[in-house]
Amino acid sequence: MNLKPVRTRFAPSPTGRMHIGNARSALYPFLLARRTGGTFILRIEDTDQKRYSPTAEAELIEGLGWLGIHHDEGPDIGGPFGPYRQSERRAIYHEYAWKLVDLGHAFPCFCTPARLEKVRQEQMKNKQNPRYDGTCRGLELGEARRRVDAGEKYVIRFRMPKEGSITATDLLRGEIVTDNSALDDSVLLKSDGLPTYHLAAMLDDHLMEITHVIRGSEWLPSMPLHVHIIRAFGWDEPEFVHLSVFLKPSGKGKLSKRDTDQAMKDGYSIFLGDMQDLGYTPEGVLNWIALMGWGVPEDDLLTLDDMIARFDIHHLTPSPAAINFAKLDHFNGAHIRSFRTEDLAARLKPYFLRENLAVDDATLLKIVPLIRERLVTLDDCLPFAAWFFRETVEPKPEELVAKGLTASQSADAARKSLEVLAGLPEITPQTAEPPMRALVERLSLSPNQVFGILRVAVTGQTVSPPLFESMEIVGKEKVLERVTRAIVMLEKM
């Protein structure tokens, strides 16, 4: 792999919520930049004032920060190639668009949207390809300038050659040859003075000295146009890499609103903003999205640093990938298991606080090792451990009855257990487990039965962290109190 420092960029348009597709489009260029000791840039492509969403940019930056994908230059931190927000680069686009006119590669166009729409309808009706009909293409430049100066509304279109073909190269797919006759006189500068993506992105990538353009495959069909624009200026084009799209879990089609709604019902989401609430970690999410479209040999449990060390653009795959939430869960759980106790405790704490539980750090630190390997998402700490932070537990009477025993038999087992536990100086796995096992033996019952009764009595639930470890944390006094109460409940049944 060529390790010359690259300059890459993530160039989202702030129009909606940040999702895993965006995240991956940021991840790969980031990895390439870090891998080569290069530079990763954030550029905001806000040239569509109709679709602009003021909260989107903040969400984008927040999402990147959460994942640990930090940019070296961007609208929030500046840099030598700014501004990094396209709406602030108006003058540049204007200048270069007219430069292209002067070079003969573009022309001003005065056609009204209404007329163009009519032409398009006509063409569709005649089963022709919808495209610009060339009305202003032959306009004399002096005349065109006069009309512009007179204040007439205009756009600037690229003057696409009528003949010949163009060869564009995608790093993952190789050379793609396109007949120019299949290409259109696309608009470069809109009548509001702002550029279209085609002009803005090519210009900025050149001006910001981007060496590798890594973007979604929805841009593949317009790559020939982009290469035309770049060459019209006399520049060399960067390396292009078009990432495959994410498909819905079934693999049939891309994700729709309906699919994302369904995912949310199942406790999943593709939006970064939701994923944190759902208990996903940046490590898990990153690992998940990184491996959709990147074939990493051997171990696939990767941290960001692992990814940087192994990233190779040639191992990206061009085919679409169906998302698989089960795999997200796997990676999330695996990363959680790898966290140090203090780290995991700190990450879990907000989820307890969210439920208004009185978490104290010392207790939390003791709980973490007990629940660590049981967590798939961070908020799974609640069903396992929320009860530790409540004054009392509320066992269901029927759950106190052990399998295969009656209520009074269960009460009896509980009474005998209470005697054993009460006789201990303190309850720890070391002190309590041997005598309790001996008791089980003496009663000719199974550990499952007796420990089950105690589990429900002490934790209030049938599923919990290991029993004796939990008892140690809760403390002898509360354990005896709760077992006593359970006996009363059983006797009343």
Place this chain on the structure above:
RNA sequence: GCCCCCAUCGUCUAGUGGACCAGGACGCAGCCCUUUCAAGGCUAAAACUGGAGUUCGAAUCUCCAUGGGGGCACCA
């Protein structure tokens, strides 16, 4: 309608003409461990879309078909 891209287990993928009766991971099933739930260990089932060609030899190269995806805006 036209243009472009893609195609290996259910899913993500390894594989760049012989080392492939196709490897890994997730999921699924079974077993082991086990006080619940997990985690962990072991085992199993599971794929080269189809057809022509090139070649001594093809998952790998070519063509066609099929399927899937994307695009054809004064949106990105």
